[in-house]
Amino acid sequence: MVSNARIPNPGWRLLWLFLCIMIQLQLVRAQTAVSTLFVPDTDTIVSFNLPPNSDDINFYVITPDWYQYTAIGFGTSMSDALMLVMYPSADHKGVTVSPRRATGNTEPVYSPATQLTLHETTINDNFDMIVNATCRGCQLFTKVGTAAPMLFAVGPGLDLSSDDPDARIRRHSAYGRFTLNLTRATGPGGIGNPTTTTTTTTPDAILSSDDGSLLKGGDAKAATAHGILYAIVALAVAPFDSLVAGALGARWAWVHGVTATVYFAFVLGAMVPGVLVSGEHVATQQFRTGHQVLGLLTVVALTVMFGWGIALSWIKRSAKKRGQEPPESTRLLGVVHRWVCRGIWVLLLVNVGVGLKLSEQRMVLILGYVALAVGVIAFLVPVYFCLWRISKKRKEKEEGLEMPTIYDHHGFN
């Protein structure tokens, strides 16, 4: 979701680039020891300066506030990088700069140990966040040289105004890796004031979706697959299985065996992308959110019920082979199986909704799902009721036709 709204075509973009560089470099190139990154797709300019005899990095950022955040990182990949995440402050007048570090390829976590000195942060009339700051000791995070590895990312087009450096952010919607000649940025401290000295130089690095150096990274495919698969399970597979179980008599029990196996496989398969996504986000790494706890409980319960069903049908079948009626206990086991499975279905329906909430889906989607779930329930409950009546009648009829047997006093059937 890289917004190109302000720069409709490459010609305009080039003109814009030229103008920007003319204006901005006047601003930041007062001292020559500056390296600049330019990201035309996101209207972002980042300049760096490395004061000599110091581990600090001075940086100056101009970036629009329409992304949830803009982040720059020092390092080759997110797993070993120090990220500086920038988003508007609570009053939307300044900018919160949150240093974050990741362990593995996951969402970076707020790193209070990193010291930042903010010289100036504002949001101007043009909706640009402007940050002039120094990152203390940050040269240690990058290979200072002629090709220092760096990262850039912007968040999705969501509002975030917060003073909390630990504010929750979503996965980036566009990102890129680049290298900067930091040797060139090493020189007298600071990124200078606007001066009359105009030096038109090209930026040291450009990230652009045109040449593929700025990549889209917003579509969390695993999370989408997880959600869609479970919606199918909750809205179709589970109710279908229980319809089959209720509608078909003992002779067709094997069909329920097939649908239950499909159902169980679906639930296990759909869990996999969910577990993978969980590891990527701070909020879900511990598997402690309601959605995850409920989900794991549901999977455990369904696993137990799957085994339970197999055992039950095995007991019934072997009794039949011996020409006996199944033991009386199977009746209770059957009732428990039925009701627990109905409970599991309800849990699945609810948990898909909870998951949509957890992944911060749009309200329209959540309400649409709720409407669909209520519709499915409203349709199926009368159907189940009819099935129940029919099977009750059938049993009564069978009982009436059957010769009294010695089992009758057990109240079986």
Ligand SMILES: *[C@@H]1O[C@H](CO)[C@@H](O)[C@H](O)[C@H]1NC(C)=O
């Ligand atoms: C990096 O910058 C330095 C200083 O301006 C320059 O001498 C050197 O040639 C540059 N190296 C590359 C690879 O651009």
Ligand SMILES: *[C@@H]1O[C@H](CO)[C@@H](O)[C@H](O)[C@H]1NC(C)=O
């Ligand atoms: C950034 O802040 C430093 C330190 O206060 C200051 O010297 C410098 O002029 C500022 N740069 C810009 C471009 O405003």
